[in-house]
Amino acid sequence: MKKFTFKGVLDGFRSSVQAAPRGTEQEIQETLRPDHFQIKKTFRHGFPFSPTALAWDPIQKLLAIGDKGGNLRILGGPGVDSHVRHECGEAVLHARFLVNEGALVTATADDQLHLWTFRQKSPQRLHSLKFQRERITCLHLPLASKWIHVGTERGNVHVVNIETFALSGYVINWNKAIEVTRPNHPGAVVEISDNPLDASKLLIAFETGLVVVWDLRARAAEWRGALGGGGPADGVRAAAWQHDGKLMTAHADGALATWTTRAPRPSSLSYPHAKANKDGKLEPCKPILRLEWKTSRTGESLVIFSGGLPTDKAGRTHSITVLNGKSTTVLEMEHSVVDFVTLCETPHTADYQEPYAIVVLLQNDLVVIDLQSPGYPCFENPYPMDIHESPVTCCSYFADCPSDLIPAFYSVGRQGNKKPTGFSEKLWPINGGEWEPASCSYNEIILTGHADGSVKFWDASAGTLQILYKLKCSKVFERRSGGAGAGFEEDSPLAIQQIALCCESRRLAVALPHGHVVLFKFRKADTHAETHVLEIPMISDVLEEECSPEPDAARSMSFSRGGDGADGEARRSGVWAGGGGGAGAQLRVRGAEGTGGARRAAGFQPTLVALQQAAPHPIAALTINSSYGLMAWGGERGVVVLDMSRRALLCAHAPAALYLAPAPPPRQPERQRSPSLDQLEDSAARASPGASPHDEPDEPAAPPEPAPDAAPDDKPKLDTRRKSTTWKNFNLKRQLSKVDLKFKAAFAAPTENNTEEINAEKSNSQFYCEAPDRAPVAAPERGPEPSAGESPPGDMYERMHRELQERWIEQDTPAGPGLAPGGAARPDCLALGPRRLLGVPRRERPGAGSLGGLMRRFNKLDSSFSRSRSSSMSSLENISQEGIQCLAFADSYTKKSDPTALTPTLWIGTTLGSVLTLSITLPEAELRHTQPVHVTTSGGPLFRLKGSILTMSFLDCNGALIPYSYESWRDDSKDVRDRRERTPTKQSSSSSGSRMSPTPGADVAGDRQFVVVASEKQARVVALPSQNCVYRQQIVETDFVVKAEIVSLKDSVCLVNYLSTGHLVAYSLPSLRPLVDVDFLPLSELGFQTQSKQRGIVDPMLSIWGQQLIVNEDTDQIAKTFCFSNRGHGLYLASPTEVQKFTIDAEFCQQLNEMIGELFLPRDMPEPPKESFFRGLFGGGARPLDREELFGESSGKPLRTVAKHIPGGAAPLDALGARAGSAAADVARAHQLVLERGDKLSQLEDRTERMHNQAAEFSSSAHQLMLKYKDKKWYQL
Secondary structure, eight states, X not given: OOOOOHHHHHHXXXXXXXXXXXXXXXXXXXXXXXXXXXXEEEEEEEOOSSEEXXXXXXXXXXXXXXXXXXXXXXXXXTTOEEEEEOTTOOOEEEEEEETTTTEEEEEETTSEEEXXXXXXXSOEEEEEEEESSSOEEEEEOOTTOSEEXXXXXXXXXXXXXXXXXOEEEEEEOHHHHSOTTOOSOOOOEEEEXXXXXXXXXXEEEETTSEEEEEETTTTEEEEEEESSSSOXXXXXXXXXXXXXXXXXXXXXXXOEEEEOSSSSSOSEEEOTTOOBOTTSOBOOBOOEEEEEXXXXXXXXXXXXXXXXXXXXXXXXXXXXXXXXXXXXXXXXXXXXXXXXXXXXXXXXXXXXXXXXXXXXXXXXXXXXXXXXXXXXXXXXXXXXXXXXXXXXXXXXXXXXXXXXXXXXXXXXXXXXXXXXXXXXXXXXXXXXXXXXXXXXXXEEEEEEEETTSEEEEEEOGGGOOEEEEEEEGGGTBOOOOSTTHHHHHXXXXXXXXXXXXXXXXXXXXXXXXXXXXXXXXXESSOEEEOBEEEXXXXXXOSOSSTTOOOHHHHTOOSXXXXXXXXXXXXHHTTEEEOSXXXXXXXXXXXXXTTTTOEEEOSEEEEEEEEEEOXXXXXEEEEEEETTXXXXXXXXXXXXXXXXXXXXXXXXXXXXXXXXXXXXXXXXXXXXXXXXXXXXXXXXXXXXXXXXXXOOOOOOOOOOOOOOTTXXXXXXXXXXXXXXXXXXXXXXXXXXXXXXXXXXXXXXXXXXXXXXXXXXXXXXXXXXXXXXXXXXXXXXXXXXXXXXXXXXXXXXXXXXXXXXXXXXXXXXXXXXXXXXXXXXXXXXXXXXXXXXXXOOOOOOOOTTHHHHHHHHHHHHXXXXXXXOOSSTTSXXXXXXXXXXXXXXXEEEEOOOSSOTTOOEEEEEEEETTSEEEEEEEEOOOXXXXXXXXXXXXXXXXXXXXXXXXXXXXXXXXXXXXXXXXXXXXXOOTTSOOOSSOOEEOSOXXXXXXXXXXXXXXXXXTTSOOEEEEEEESSEEEEEEETTTEEEXXXXXXXXXXXXXXXXXXXXXXXXXXXXXXXXXXXXEETTTOOEEEEEEOOOGGGGGGGXXXXXXXXXXXXXXXXXXXXXXXXXXXXXXHTEEEOGGGEEEEEEETTEEEEEXXXXXXXXXXXXXXXXXXOOOOOOOOOOOOHHHHHTTOSOOOOOHHHHHSGGGOOOOTTTEEEEEOXXXXXXXXXXXXXXXXHHHHHHHHHHHHHHHHHHHHHHHHHHHHHHHHHXXXXXXXXXXXXXXXXXXXX
């Protein structure tokens, strides 16, 4: 026998500690470093939100659009799309191109001028000039000029040098422009332009109707004209020159006036859209806001303007009018006209412009009209500007998706979309810049869900965005007739809330607002089939009546079945009648079972529609797993799991039911006998499978309850016993006010002086009961339970619902989570006490969902632990606030007792930070379609975090991301094997095959997996199956995380978080080591997605905490449109009409410049028109204008208080590079001029030599002729 020594005991203790499984024993090599990260916005797609300005470069063929948010988009040909943003964030009111110079001038609402250069691929701001005393109202930049004219609200005109962005001393003051006898101020300057025949004559149009032609050389007004006495109807809104020097002005009363600049009154006055009424007076018209006057070489004159329609035509307020000779064409627009510009062949105003198109900027669209085709058709827009066709409600981003996915979507999308008719056959005229498609090794797909129930599939590869396919969920349901049809669109009952796509199996699940879920399967051909409709009963974790003592209410299943009869027949036919009488109060599935089916177009076809029978509630999480054949979703009311293969409901659990212990397996029927002591203890501690975690107060020992098959005479006794309970007079509100005091008294250690007082107080409380010191009272004997073979597994829930009230209603022995041996695990953070806390039944009011969401937004700032729904936690008020926030299917090691068991599991994250699991038992592959799937609870949370759970992912023992399992897609139209080939893992190009989970033959003592869980406050890495937290990270304290995701990058993974502070932070995995923290995007810029349409009220208490929280803020909606994807790519909804892509990969940022299109290309300027011979002969032509002499140093120094120069925002090297590029361009232009001059000189030399030779020949011929007639007499000639 071995001798016992104290040293041996210590050695054995050390060896036992070292042999314990620990996830941190093995050091995992992490390859990601901070230099691998660079956060940068890449591509912006969509239509500019609320556009305000428009500019056109006729030589470079580029279009610039500014919006009210300070954004500037420069558009060219396909792939040429650049976005910049003014730092001030003010609206862009005016924009002008420096034609063929690669520069752009903008004016913002804060009265700043900005100079941008786009000679490089990314535009840069070079200069800014801030006007301090006057507001900018208009800009004018003459062709090939270095000086820009700025009109102000006070009626003055300033001149700014483009190169230096310095103010000139030349100023046109309003008091010098008006007549001396004019009694009032002329108003703001609304239009400035050059006379096409004489550049020294400048047109200045004032708001009150005064029109002045200013002589720049003489520094005086040459001509003045006014339509009337300066009334509101006489006000000028726009003006335009014709190439021959005629002038036309547009007025506030819808009139067009033509001037000859010789008389103070117009030569003609017309109202294009005014008609005479019965009294002979003209109808009042709306103002003409924009005017252009162009001519063609055929002599046709086109007058194009916006507005001017009669005021009573409410349905035709948005239009563009084209006057071509005597014909008038009104082009109606769907949205209000912001601005328009006419595209011409030549930029010179003194020549025939030859207009060929009109670019119309609308409030929500961009339209280009073909002027050279009959009927003025529109060009087909190649830009993806219809993202906002219906408001975007959610987004999904898939980078590095299967290569055959995009061709498949494009094929079915092309079949479903008919070729558009009515468009011009000519090419898109905005074709500036140059872009070569970059060879991208992977494909990218973006899914956008919309308020009208549609889902759009976009190809986002290589920096482009093209529509592939559009799925309409409205075709799944029948349209309602009658008065309810109006609300169908207004209330958006089909707005997409969640999207779940399995790219490999091509299955798509979408969640609708009222809790409905539609499952689609991709098919290449049209089909005619029925759609299976499955009713989802109401998930109920509340009592039928508030504070009801009835055990059947407290122990009801997690869901309740609807009644039979007419309601059941309606459900079988696919009709949903939800709570309330709103727009979504009734939906009928088109082609439901029993209706003969319906024809489904190729693409995603509905195979299953799950209709929620309860009151509407939002779905916060949705996921599918094609390998399991399961689909799950969850929200405020609980979690639902469906079998996609058998189209059956597996479970519908309330959050409280997830804390219950798993139900014991069914026993075989046996002969009834007296129960033993062990059986009594087991019966008293067992929890029902669908029971609620709430318990009833203990009662004195009662006689054995009747068996389920007892006589009916015993039922009145049971009812009498229910009514006599103390819960009848229980006041929940009064008792909840004392909860915190009761908690402190319950768990605080009593002193010698107050022990008796505390015990007496607890004894009288309805929240506490004495813990038993001995075995529980003998429970009644339970009847034999049916075996699994007596009833089909598919009828399990019907059987349980039917037997709940008959069988489990008599159980009085309380069994709550964390209390009985078979119950849920007690939270580790809760100290043991001599007494136990009982759950308080609580009824959830119809508005509890919204209140719970509001409380959740306040709890985001709380740094305390989120509390569970368990009855053993510290707050009873949070019982009705917990909901499901995150779901994930995975093969995981969840059992400590069996560390080698890799079982399918549904991981559930709640809004209170609890992480729970549902164990899934799948039948064999051969029996998958015939045998049911069993889903059981695991009993209590595995662990808890602060804040709501946002994401969960799984790593193997080497720290590599475990790919999700899936089933490969197969075409149902082909003759394939019926047996499914299940693919266990996805072979991703970013993960090597050697970094996988250990095989069952590995060391059973060590951990095999890591689960990464991120919440609104912190992140944890937990080892499985030991469930030890090996790494943790407190991400924020007072703020919260808006979006979190585990992202694959450079053959590794990291955790990326977008915070409420606007920062983007990344952590390595599994060590959660900080890698990058960058101020990326203020959350206020995404505030347009929140429910509040007005500025919220700031809670003063939150200000004390240093956090300005808008009460009505809803970051859940922001999280739906903020996406992370593989390879470090990301996407968010930048505005209601635009999506912005970004990346965190430094390597991709280096390749980004090759993927961006070239904006500026060197092009020759067309020659100006030649001066007429007779005009030059008689001196009628104007001599060239030397603007440098007029506006340069000789004009004097400007006042320093007028404007202030602001240096460019680009780095000095960038500015120097831009200047060097400009100098190089000037040198190249000079070199080109030298070459052209050399060519002309050489041509002149050739002509001179040719003339010399011709002169020599003429001299020789003359000499020969002279010699011939030299000696002849005159009479011989």
